[in-house]
Amino acid sequence: MSPPKDHRFRRRVTAWDVARAAGVNQSVVSRAFNAGSRVAPETRERLLAIAKELGYAPNALARGLLTGRTRLIGITTVQINSEISSRLLQNLGLGLLSVDLHPLLLPLSPQGVLADEIHRLFTFDVDALVLVSAAISPALVEACTAWGRPVILLNRVAPGHRLHSIRTDDYGGGRLAAQHLLERGAQSLAFVSGPADATNVQARRDGFFAAAEAAGQPPPRIVAGDFAYPSGVVAGRTLLGGPGRPDAVFCANDVMALGLMDVARELGIRIPGDLQVVGFDDITAASFAGYSLTTLRHDLDIVAAETVALLADLQRDGEASLVDRVVSARLIDRRSTHDL
Amino acid sequence: MSPPKDHRFRRRVTAWDVARAAGVNQSVVSRAFNAGSRVAPETRERLLAIAKELGYAPNALARGLLTGRTRLIGITTVQINSEISSRLLQNLGLGLLSVDLHPLLLPLSPQGVLADEIHRLFTFDVDALVLVSAAISPALVEACTAWGRPVILLNRVAPGHRLHSIRTDDYGGGRLAAQHLLERGAQSLAFVSGPADATNVQARRDGFFAAAEAAGQPPPRIVAGDFAYPSGVVAGRTLLGGPGRPDAVFCANDVMALGLMDVARELGIRIPGDLQVVGFDDITAASFAGYSLTTLRHDLDIVAAETVALLADLQRDGEASLVDRVVSARLIDRRSTHDL
DNA sequence: CTGAAAGCGCTTACAG
DNA sequence: CTGAAAGCGCTTACAG
Helix, strand or coil: CCCCCCCCCCCCCCHHHHHHHHCCCHHHHHHHCCCCCCCCHHHHHHHHHHHHHHCCCCCHHHHHHHHCCCCEEEEEEECCCCHHHHHHHHHHHHHHHHCCCEEEEEEECCCCCHHHHCHHHHHCCCCEEEEECCCCCHHHHHHHHHHCCCEEEECCCCCCCCCEEEEECHHHHHHHHHHHHHHCCCCCEEEECCCCCCHHHHHHHHHHHHHHHHCCCCCCEEECCCCCHHHHHHHHHHHHHCCCCCCEEEECCHHHHHHHHHHHHHHCCCCCCCCEEEEEECCHHHHCCCCCCEEEECCHHHHHHHHHHHHHHHHHHCCCCCCEEEECCEEECCHHHCCC | CCCCCCCCCCCCCCHHHHHHHHCCCHHHHHHHCCCCCCCCHHHHHHHHHHHHHHCCCCCHHHHHHHHCCCCEEEEEEECCCCHHHHHHHHHHHHHHHHCCCEEEEEEECCCCCHHHHCHHHHHCCCCEEEEECCCCCHHHHHHHHHHCCCEEEECCCCCCCCCEEEEECHHHHHHHHHHHHHHCCCCCEEEECCCCCCHHHHHHHHHHHHHHHHCCCCCCEEECCCCCHHHHHHHHHHHHHCCCCCCEEEECCHHHHHHHHHHHHHHCCCCCCCCEEEEEECCHHHHCCCCCCEEEECCHHHHHHHHHHHHHHHHHHCCCCCCEEEECCEEECCHHHCCC
């Protein structure tokens, strides 16, 4: 086989250049860069040195095309800019790099339809897919199934499908919230909800209600929210402005809880004296001195680490038995439920 | 040329399958998928229909290998989990997809050395590189220069090098902060700084000091910070706890300003009556009712849009003249400097 | 307009 | 242990 002709667009340093400089066949260069291959140790060292000098490194695309393993992991996420998603993405990305896997991103606007866009990742031949906090539509499940490679859902579930799932225990977190509030003497509970299509919000609510019922409480009052700060303010005005004010509120996320706390401050309602508040997420602002919000913490490093471990296994073994890992949420006890 | 044999690892649907099903040559299938190529319109339609049925789409890796354009854009960022970085990443990613470019992520831990890791992106043959708020070391500049393809710095500069730069006007923002505070009657200014290696912090400080001097003020007092909330609290205690308390503070970012405001609240110092505060970034929490922080807003959508436009140009033309775009920061006037 | 062929940069059986 | 060759899935001159 002969060395390649000049490239149309640009000239890269290739294995042929190294081979020529070393006076060996190109395939030997390839072997020098593949741990498993038989090469004379001194040959390998010599080739590696020449490669370094020439600035050569194997082209990952060509390798991927040939081996069927691109080491590319498709990651798709709506709202990278939410604190939880972005922290998860950071942890995940760092973990992937540590096992020589590379995140190819497919960010989606909230209005975007994932099932339509997902094919972009397929054309790049990603080895696996990680869906971060994305809504899982039937069309999406179908596309993933037809695709035939591993898919991991983060903080979402799609029961009855061959999709791996790694997630925070939202139900357990909801239970903890109710138990904690009741232990501290709460008499009338309320819940501020999130977007209707987020399956994890439902789980948080269900856990909260179940624990309340188990303690002999009537069903908590529910106020709608959409995860954003202003909806927490609105919920606060609704719950705290009129008669029948609850003495304990569990918000489906922290940001809304902060809005509700700001309303309480405005109305002169003392926290935790007159009102206890619990959030979910443990965002940075929850620990600010001005709030000190008790909340349920996602263990995102665990979620990320488990995801990376699973992906590394899949690279080795091709397939793995279906994973459904639930990471428990931890209650972070702060002043919004707890006087110093 | 004959159709390929069975693949070692898995069988994809290829252009050959479509060609066989349609009774044409594989090259015709390729042309059907390339807008610029001559194919009989009816042939194209027929092929597209068959492709759809078979679930065929051209493999982006093979295409990239051949054309020298992968449509992959390397994006590297330290701390995706900071609100500004993650919002920038979200905007950027969305913009890239809209021009059929794909973000390959290289996240870095704060201790990570970018110059060492950057080669990973080179092996994937990315068409260009975008560095988000990364420290630009000489080694990094050298690696990028040797690589020879376009590099865009976001919110950083590296004067004297062939690296494009698109950034917020930090200096101008610093000036605006000082002017705004002085207009509102501030008598003694202070500045809470950020990490020493962030070039944008220096620019904010320089602008702030320059405008103070231009107004005949003595140089503001400086307190060190590191961008994190606790350092804002410490700065607050330092500045507000002792004698010679300033009546106006400009913080290098919002998070520290919030820490300082929480200290003021604790000490019973009224904002803006006794103390005016200005931040930088306009993070979500700055607009919370409990803070209502006046701040300088990055126009991240503009930064992202300009970046995408530049990358799209580069795809078309190969090279472009060096871009150094400065996007002005906008003062967002809230209650921390302004009674209702 | 379509077909046959070369080639992108690599990996991996297959000989020797 | 090394060389020669085939092939991953595509694009693009080159003929006809």
